[in-house]
Amino acid sequence: MRPSSRILPSLAATILTLTLSAHAQYTETVLYNFGSTNTDAAVPEGILNQDALGNIYGAGQDGGAGGGAIFKLSPSASGWTEQVLFAFNGSTDGQYPNGGLVFDASGNIYGTTGRGGSYGDGVIFELSPTGTGTYTETV
Helix, strand or coil, X not given: CCCEEEEEEECCCEEEEEEECCCCCEEEEEEEECCCCXXXXXXXXXXXXXXXXXXXXXXXXXXXXXXXXXXXXEEECCEEEEEEEEECCCCCCCEEEEEEEEECCCCXXXXXXXXXXXXXXXXXXXXXXXXXXCEEEEC
């Protein structure tokens, strides 16, 4: 069996990797623990995406502005640095982002929430980069 590694979200508000050795045993490495600030993303959920620079993108069902957040983890010499790309307020913009994120060639991010929106049953959202490191949401 060939050694391999996967990046996984954890219900314990941690991002970790599981590396499979040639002897079919896994080694766990914690990459990031959420909850360092009150605006931090929390309770990561769904599939993570990794770009060519090694940045990891995902959704936290809690944190941000109270309705969850879309985050980016960037590798650095001292570990990983989190940036909240968008914080949901838990109202018409959506609440509790879940599932994976999809990216297009223009840098837009697409995803879903389990709650919020006009009827309280969630939204499909698009986050568009503004060019200043922030994103604008369209439901």
